[in-house]
Amino acid sequence: MTDHRAARSADRTEAIMRATLDLALEAGYAKLSIEAVATRAGVGKHTIYRRWPSKGMLFLDAVLSMNTEGLAHRDTGDIVADTREVMIKATELLTGPPWAPLYRALLGEAQHDPKVAAGHKERFIQRQSDDFLRRLQTAKDQGQIASDFDLELAMDLLSGALYYRFLCTQEPITRDYIDRVLNAAFTGMAPRP
Known part of the structure; x- marks a missing residue:
């Protein structure tokens, strides 16, 4: 060509x-x-x-063509602060214009179209999950998280709380709410004596 x-x-x-x-x-x-x-x-x-x-696959490509830069986890040595930073950025991105109505519609379509669901998982969710699991593993290796804590469960707990508010209750995802979720999750993940 x-x-x-x-x-x-x-x-x-x-x-x-x-x-x-x-x-x-x-x-x-x-x-x-x-x-x-x-x-x-x-x-x-x-x-x-x-x-x-x-239409669903076109919509998937269109939505995922939008900028999602800045959602990678930094490693400042503080897993809670690094996770908080990404949760706030993700919340601001996904709940603000133009993303909020588009992303809700995409997730709705994914419930009915297995190809859209698979594409969303592969191209968005998996990329975010892999990044977060890498950061959690580093924190575990540094002793910030209990050595026996299930990191995939940690990811589900933290992201699940945000998706629940975003999709089910549509209550605001405030910084205070994020801090409460982080406190609850990381208290449970802390190394035990």
Whole structure:
């Protein structure tokens, strides 16, 4: 493929993704259609269907094309502070515009479409999980977490609390709430005499 054709393809992809996100924000995911995306992006439906087999997979790619930089765990030597920093960044990202309605819709679609669920897990959840498990393992190796504590359970406890509020109760995820969750979780993970 020539550089010109590659650039044109990238431009089309960007236009399709942008149209998908814009239309989902304007009318909601339920009313999103491939036809509307094609019209907004200035491409034919066949161009979209060649790249994405379904509306759900197109939406997954569009949402995950948005910036999620800054969600990696630093290692300052303080696992609680490092985890708090990422929980706050993730909360601000996922609960604020434009992410909140788009991410809720994506998670809703994942409940009905196994391919969307698998793509979300592989491309977003797994990447975040692997990063957090690496950071927890380092903290365990440094003696900040009990040597016998199940790190995958720790990750589930910490992320589960945020997803519960985000998806089920839709109560605010405040810094105070994050601090309470961290205190409860890390008290249970502390090394025992």
